[in-house]
Amino acid sequence: MDSVLPFSFFSEFDINLFKTGKHYRLYEKFGSHITTVDGVEGTYFSVWAPSAKSVSVIGDFNHWVEGKHQLYVRWDESGIWEGFIPNIGKGSVYKYKIHSNHNDIKTEKADPYARRCEHPPKTASVVWEDSYNWEDVTWMKKRKKHNALDAPYSIYEVHLGSWKKKIEENRSLSYIELSDELVSYVKEMQFTHVELMPVMEYPYDPSWGYQITGYFAPTSRFGYPEEFKVLIDKLHQNDIGIILDWVPSHFPEDSHGLGCFDGTCLYEHPDKKKGYHPDWKSLIFNYGRNEVKSFLISNAIFWLDQYHADGLRVDAVASMLFLDYSRENGEWEPNIYGGRENLEAITFMKELNEEVYRSFPDTQTIAEESTSFPMVSKPTYLGGLGFGMKWMMGWMHDTLQYFAKEPIYRKHHQNDLTFSMTYAFTENFMLPLSHDEVVHGKSSIIGRMPGDEWQQFANLRLLYTYMFTHPGANLLFMGAELGQREEWNFQNSLDWYILQYTYHSGIQKIIKDLNVLYKKHPALYQQQFSTSGFEWISYDDHENSVIAYIRKGIKEKDDLIIVCNFTPVPRTNYRIGLPGKGELIPLFNSDATIYGGSGTSNQKEIMIEVKKWHYRKYSAEITIPPLAAVVFKINN
Structure with missing residues (x-):
């Protein structure tokens, strides 16, 4: 062992909370933290690997050689390995080399708690800290009224990599460039909030960010962590809230990620009927393991705490709720009561929402949940899951289906349009026209409208006006406000050039004016869930x-x-x-x-x-x- 000193950030209380699944600030303990021990500056490392026989920090500072910087295992059977390495600081690149007790397996893993990751396709973690000075104090003091359920909520959903590109350089905008161009555009368009598709580090571009390997690190594709804070800060300074897509439902099998972390199923459920997602070819978290529950809730809190996020849109909630989600008979097993509900995941979601609203009562959690599971957006003390809002997928499906019909046939299908009002107040619903509706051959929103060009655009204007005046909050995916005809392609910029055409600029104008109408008139938001x-x-x-x-x-x-x-x-x-x-x-x-x-x-x-x-x-x-x-x- 070379130059590793015994040192710990963990108290006995921390360990007890971690083991019982009640530690919700693990990012303050785990990972790499620049600190000073006995007058020497260096970095403290800690990682959870209970099935390891040894854990070494390997990196650019020791030529990636195992054993030179071997961590110490704690005595308390917590499975935590830790230690202080002198003279290692900000910018050092590293991984954990884990030698497992299980079949003598060796893994090389990125740090689950790393604050920064290398730019893909590189996969290592980076020692990082920043002392960013936030300038959004005014927003943070008053944001409760902006994020309240009786406040206007008009969200612009954005994929940062494809919103706008520097064509001549064939690259996406940086966080700093977005803090100018995206913020000014959203402000001009009068949206109240921006929702970002996942910005946590991910290895595979076609996943759009929904296959995460760096849960505590904003993707390095667009800049440094503190530059992402600049973007959020600028949004807040312009009275625009920010919602982050968050993915606790699954994670990829990439060798440097969370899968088979210490040679065993540590983060994923060991039973493939509960631990493997057949649709996405990904692994499912073990929601019944206390340490995993602490990891996930700590991650949610991290983005609200360290990055001033105003809320989290929780992805694929339905896949967590049901044991038989996307599975045939024989591919799943009932819970202890014989039902199809994943009781451990339900408990996790309730605890998640309780902690979010306990610590950050001026934020919101929003469930992307596509079934009729009851009381998703009702408080846990009433038996609900505790989310602030839920996506109204039924409204989206029925409305788009209705609008796709030629007007002459609509009189036979009016119930498709009005049916939403029979259940509109069973949840706090958000009406989504999201990225999922303009990919995989579904066509763009304007592409679904029948008739000649004039009728198509008239239908689109009607759809948006109906949406903004229907009870509930609103979400619109980027490009929909342009009347873009092409399906969304994550590799390409939006078709901004179409704004030279009257019909397209008219769509942009009506969205802006609908946002103004929505925000100006209390009747459209004060009782939007009642x-x-x-x-x-x-x-x-x-x-x-x-x-x-x-x-x-x-x-x-x-x-x-x-x-x-x-x-x-x-x-x-x-x-x-x-x-x-x-x-x-x-x-x-x-x-x-x-x-x-x-x-x-x-x-x-x-x-x-x-x-x-x-x-x-x-x-x-x-x-x-x-x-x-x-x-x-x-x-x-």
């Missing part, structure tokens, strides 16, 4: 394919009236029932000429009559433009 925030006026005019509804604020004066026409036939002298007397004032029209529409519109003030209609005492006659939605306000 039955108190919505009321039908008419949902049964199948023949004309028209629906009308009220979005309600806490104050009656804030209520909005929304009327949608899903056919290319303008509806003139169309009477709707109304909740009160006064004048009907048009606020928004998706058919406006500034968006590329026909310009069919209403007069600036429409007198409300005392005439019963739609079971209401008051009503008015309006014009509904072709393939359009109109938003009104009542002026009493």
Whole structure:
């Protein structure tokens, strides 16, 4: 052993928390930490490898030779190996060489807790620390109101590698470049939040970041960790929240990753029926192992704590919830009660959400969950999973299916459109038009719209207006706001050049204005997850394919009236029932000429009559433009 000193960051209390699955700040202990021991500066290393007979730190400082810097195993049967190596500092490249007691296997592993990783395809860890001085104190003090469930939530989903590229250099933008260009664009477009597809280090570009090997390191593809902090800081300084995609559902089998870490199934479940994902050819975490649970919850807390993230969108929740997910009979085993639910994963998710909201009550967790599993976004004390919000996959599927139909047939399928309101308030739903809807041959969003070019874009404007006025928060994947015709390709930049064309620039303009409308009017967000925030006026005019509804604020004066026409036939002298007397004032029209529409519109003030209609005492006659939605306000 050469120049390794016995040293520890762990107290007996830390070890007890780790063993019981209750240590949620493991990143402060595990990994590589620059420190000083007896007046000598160096780096403390610690790693969990309970089945190892020896663990060596190998790296550029010892020519990658095993045994020169061998760590000490703790006496307390925690399985932790640790030690202090003098004169090793920031920028040193390293891995752990683990000699297993299990079949004499030897592995070379990246540090699970590394703060920085080498640029792929290189796979080693890098000793790193930064003393970044955050300048988002104003945001952090007031973000509770921005991230609250009664606040506007309009999210722009982004894949950093393909949002915009330096064409002449054939490269993606850096974190620093994004902190200028992406931030200014999102601010101009009036989105409230950005959601980043996974930025944790990943080896394989076509995975889009969903196959993670460096859970505590922002990918080095775009710069250093502190440069990623600059991007987040700039978003916050411009009153834009940031949601990070987080993947606790599975991890890849790459030799330097978490799989078979110490020669055994350490992080993954040893039973392939629970530990291997057949769809993604990846490994599934062992949620019943306390140390793994601590690793995952610590990782979630890390991004909220060290990177000031405003929330986590948790990927593939359904795959964690169910033992039979994507498995045939005989490929899974029931739980102890004979059911298909993964009880250990459910417990993990509840503990995750409890700790997130305990430590960071001004953030949100959002579940990407595609089934009817109950109470995903209800508090754990009521028996729920404890997420703040859940993606409304049913709305997305039914709505896109409806819009793909030729308008002449829509009268037979109006229930596809209105069905979402039968369950809209069973969860705190977020309406997603995400990256998953514009890949793998599904076509772009505009590509699904029927009709000629004018009708396609009118349909798209109608879809977006319906989405923004439907109860719930909103998420739109990059490129959708341009009306991009091509499917998303992670290797290419968005087709920014199409903005020279009127219809495409009109789509960009309407998204901006919808964001303004959404943020300006409390009726669209104050009660977006409550039955108190919505009321039908008419949902049964199948023949004309028209629906009308009220979005309600806490104050009656804030209520909005929304009327949608899903056919290319303008509806003139169309009477709707109304909740009160006064004048009907048009606020928004998706058919406006500034968006590329026909310009069919209403007069600036429409007198409300005392005439019963739609079971209401008051009503008015309006014009509904072709393939359009109109938003009104009542002026009493």
